[in-house]
Amino acid sequence: MAGKDNDTIKFVARIMVQVALCVVIAVTFMAYLETLWMKAEIKREAKELRKLKKELNEIRNRPLPTSGSV
Numbered sequence: 001m002a003g004k005d006n007d008t009i010k011f012v013a014r015i016m017v018q019v020a021l022c023v024v025i026a027v028t029f030m031a032y033l034e035t036l037w038m039k040a041e042i043k044r045e046a047k048e049l050r051k052l053k054k055e056l057n058e059i060r061n062r063p064l065p066t067s068g069s070v
Helices: 002-061
Strands: none
Touching: none
């Protein structure tokens, strides 16, 4: 009888370890996907900032209109 209880405890412990391992793997994978998403988001933001910087430089370098040409 004691051997049966010991086997059951070992089985339950093994299942708990496997579930914990699956949870760790799932959380790690989700963090990895979020990192990839954030990396892509940063690239998009950098591209937009470069575009805005270029537009700002074009506006700054534009010659001022003279008052006689109106």
